[in-house]
Amino acid sequence: MVFYIIALFLFMTQCFLMIFTFFNDKHTTNNNNHKNEGFFYIVLIPCLNEEKVIGNTLNQLIDLNISKHIIVIDDDSDDNTVAVAENISGPISILKRTKPNARTGKGSALNSAIPLIKQLMEEKNLDATKTIIGVMDADGVLSYNSGDELNAAFVDKSVAAAQLRVKMKSPKTILQTFQDIEFFVINHLTQLFRSYIDAAALCGNGQFFRASSVFERLGDHPWGDALLEDYELTLRMKLKGLKIKYIGNAYVDQEALTSLKKLVIQRARWSQGGFNCWVYLKKVLTSNIMSNLQKMDVILFCIMPILNILSDFAIIFYTCKFFMIGSSDLIRTAIALFFLSVLGLLFGALFTELYIEELKRTEKKGVVIYHTDFLNDSSNIFKRIKAIALVSYMYVVFFGSLMISIIRLSEKNNSWVKTKRI
DSSP states (O other): OHHHHHHHHHHHHHHHHHHHHHHHOOOOOOOSOOTTSOOEEEEEEEESSOTTTHHHHHHHHHHSSSOEEEEEEEOSOSSSHHHHHHTSOSSEEEEEOOTTSSSSOHHHHHHTTHHHHHHHHHHTTOOGGGEEEEEOOTTOEEOTTHHHHHHHHHHSTTEEEEEEEEEESSOOSHHHHHHHHIIIIIIHHHHHHHHHTTOOOOOSSSEEEEHHHHHHHHTTOOSOSOSSHHHHHHHHHHHTTOEEEEEEEEEEEEOOOOOHHHHHHHHHHHHHHHHHGGGGHHHHHHOSSSOHHHHHHHHHHHHHHHHHHHHHHHHHHHHHHHHHHGGGOHHHHHHHHHHHHHHHHHHHHHHHHHHHHHHHHHHHHTOOSOOOOSSOTTOOHHHHHHHHHHHHHHHHHHHHHHHHHHHHHHTTOOOOOOOOOO
């Protein structure tokens, strides 16, 4: 019961901080013209069987108003990923990896592009302080203002890396809408609050960093082997005192998963990747560079999965115990069930409404990529109820993901299982 109370307290605190952040966020867009700051972008796109999405991603990125070169890292695809990429005209290089050196993880794939990046920088005589290396998923699409917002971020020479906001691409189902609420609102508000304590984290999609900062401080292999390679890179940067800026006024669109099974497997991989990052805890705790608030953020990130597992066990045990004891009193049981359900739905209702408000804010700013979200201001009440219920109780389903990650860790199974496209 103690673990449940602790987890509930931390969850309530996080919710309060996110609400506070939402109402205190000025949400202003950069109005200065930073198109001619001299930045050159080298964008890495790791691919494994991405023929269905890579074409659209490359065409959209080529049209983005930034100076750029794109490196498609093919991780020994079985499909026509390479053929699709080769048929698109533009500043594109294709780096082909083959087994046994391929399919060894996203971090490994990204590290393999470092020699080509350095070759391009030498051929183009690029200034490392103005060369920005980006990482995008094969299904990613950047909002049109991303270039301006990134340029504005990197004008500040103290910024070593920047992370764009993440959104799901045109969610058409409740399950996809849940993922959009999670990324576009919950993760967004978490990142905004983290920014207050200089603890913003990199995500797998839409991350960018200054070549000089990373090569000088992290060397030629900035990414590690953790299944959560983005957070591992975050820790490596923080331990070196490198500043990460979160950009909430531009975003990268990515496809939401359509299957609950795929979502559970994906989150199991992420959970296991979080556990992989525990090896950095000693360095974090003894660091003379990281602030105490940054250390607390890392500790909370690491212990939350364990607290979630223990609290879920407590919830299951005490709920069963309560209803077994109270089963003879049907009225009392029904009233208790009603109030517990309402209490659980409050948080789902809150974040669903914040999500709709965020969609309106983004639409008003005129940076929306697609205008076909399943849930919006004019949605009927049944859609909202479904969304509220899923947001409120989806984390019960993710209990399964946590258990899968624990089992894989106990088996020392660190294989990287990529989620297949539709």
